[in-house]
Amino acid sequence: MKQFFLSLVLISCSVYASAQNTTENYFKLTREGFNKTNAYNTTAFVEKYFRLPGNSGFDASIRKVESILKEVGFVEQKNNEKESVLTYRIEKRPMRRNAWEPVDASLKLVGENTPLMEFKSNRNMIAINSSSTPENGIETEVVWLQPNTKIEDLNVAGKIVFSADVSSGRIFSSAIKAGAVGVIGYSLPNYNQPTKHQTSVSFSSIQNPDNKGFAINASYAVKEKLKSAFSKGPVKMQAMVKTKSYAAEELTIVANVQGSENPDERFVYSAHVQEPGANDNASGVGALAEMARLTASLYKSGKIKPKRTITFLWGDEITSTGRYIQEDTVRAKGILWGMSLDMVGENTAVTGGTFLLEKMPDPSAIWTRGEDKHSEWGAGNVTEKDLFPHYYNDFIYNILKAQSKHANWVVNFNPFEGGSDHTPFLRNKIPGLLMWHFTDVFYHTDNDRIDKVSATTLQNVGISALTAALVLTSADENTAITMVKDVLEAAKVRLKTEFELSSKNIENGAAADKEKRIVEVWGKYYADALATINKVPVKQESTKLGSAIKVAVLDIERITADYLLKLK
Template sequence: MKRLFLIACLFSVYTVQAQNTREQFFKLTRAGFNEKNTLNTTAFVEKYFRLPGNTGFNASIRQVESILKAAGFVEQKNAETESPLTYRVEKRPMKRNTWEPVNAVIRIEGERDPLMQFSTNRNMLAINSASTPAGGVSAEVVFMGKDAKIADIDVKGKILFAETSSGRLFTMAMNAGALGVMGYSMPSYTKPEIHQTSVQFSSISNPQNKGFAINLSYGAKEKLKAALSKGVVKMNVVTEAKSYNAEELTIVANIQGYINPNERFVYSAHVQEPGANDNATGVATLAEMARLSAVLYKSGKIRPQRTLTFLWGDEISSTGRYISEDKDRAKGILWGMSLDMVGENTSKTGGTFLLEKMPDPSAIWTR
């Protein structure tokens, strides 16, 4: 009985100590985490439509690098063990050109105001769309209903419009001689009838770099359908985009563990995609986490037993490579956390929390 009592006492002491340590770390991080830094970084990253290799993606990586350097991380020359705080920028040749949107405007002929424009909705131009000639193209818009077949519609030299994804529409329309397409495909959980100017970004397969795909908002789709109900509609479409050879950048920072440095916790945030929520917030939050961790480490307030790794790059592929390219390193990865769409206030955004996951055991979402 005495032995059991002693074990119980020791367990109680250990539990209290663990709780005290946890609370101590919470106080340190809550006091030191600078929300203004995070908001400023989010604003910087959000300025760009980010895809691997393009101007905005690279600028975002370099912005993170500047934050790391200011916090005391030093650039790694050969090995992570060179310094307690290291970072490296990995460069890889891309198999395909990167893509970068510049501008887009669509206007129903005879109307003064644009139906949509890039300056207020960057998602309207589907990824991999080509540029139109200067001044754009003007053509008749042809609507394809739900049960219609493109073989029964003359789309040559015209713009095909349908209530389906622009990516699905594009290939068959281009094969039939269309100049481009306009698609509408907003899931119901995005509440498009309420958020009538919202558009989800999408991409098309366009190896020939010809033609364009426009993603319509609910409001634009309804206006276009109303115009078509009155007769023939012609539209002027201006698109401008760049496609060029580039390198893919990934940035990895480490705080070395002092007892088990080969074991690590990996935090990651994907840089690509155009939004503030998805995922400038994750990039910025992870940058502030790394900055604060470095500050606490240098001040002697934390001394992690295992290595802390912070990674920014292309979604899925960058973390996949981190695991697959070094088998010994992979063995030491104990835990991972993805900073993705951090801190959204759904009362303001109107968003719905949507879970897409494999059967358990799988990822865990925190809110």
């Protein structure tokens, strides 16, 4: 019996070492090959544009990615992905609405020489879907809409309505209906620290089906300047707004590195192009473009040969990813993993926050306690029926921790919150994770510029994300057995933590049934997560994996039962 146990230990150690060597070999390739200057330069190119589907900046960004793909050897597919190992396609769809883009704008108080705001320094000042003023602008009175006052009770015909308390979008429709020519609104969340970063302007949109009137988003400084001007008497303003609206096609670009054995099974990355910021999300576009370039380069040099397909997608946030999954049900069945790259280039010394892996829904999204905490984005509405037990959370976090240790890079995680390209995967029961940063004090503002981006952060994220896909798309039995060990260890740590938290809560008067339920759900979550590892290998080689999973699940069930018994 002792000899048998010793044999199992030796086999386990051998398997673990083999899998670790495989992962380290992929890390070696990605660390040597990822060119952070490429990623940064692509980010800088995309950042120049105010990007919305169909507009010139969005299309220029797609074409930039195309040029990178073509240069490294991706060929444009004619009929299907399997025409070559390295293919790409640009999908074109008619848009139901016109594309929109800002051109220029300025606000100037009559009697002052210096503009109050200018588009060249506040490119989010024009609310999306605003129309233009006459060529030379307008000069008119500004009406201050005070809290608890209705626009209908004011004379705003031919004037500009200003609110220091609500966004331009909230007052636009009623103001235009009452005869106003435009509005100025102010709204910035506290995490943008507007009193410190007083020039920040958050982008927003308005409903403007008649293409009539404009909306201006004010910075804190402009809001205060206008309030001061009103304290001295009536305010008149010269306003000039230039925008474009035109029929266009929406573009999505999809590239594939075809798997050699199971090409219909795939890992899908998504980076959205739209939004006007540098970190959000020119950084995702730049990182993913460099990841695609490196993957193709490694394949062509014979250093990698993925057995499953790796897919790279750039498009409109959530919409393009959701369409990719839903338009082809056969293809969707083969998507084994999804990953969103969103706000992945942060210079955290400037923007604040930290790198985060947003987990798929696990019990911490329901019971957020201990060291778990949500970002300032805020918790999603997760219940027990929404839980997604899977090894993917711990596998990716282990990859990130390995790069963190190697590069002295700070990584963290947050419970599921939603709101980016990982959500379409999850809605379709596909494992999906988000790599991002929060809080960023410049999030969604026009101070999110290229000087807030770190080439080193782009490199760390890109290396981690690509290494994960290289491991998973060629995973063998040894890889999977190692994952069983790693997930089991993560489960033990989590269960011990939850038991200790619940014990303390019960001591302090909390209901024992509730506390026991938390531990029980975590135990079941990890037992179910371990079971999903059986699909990791590209092909089944023996019964070793099944046995390893069974033993690990029994271990989790035993530990959980023991903790529940101790919680009185």
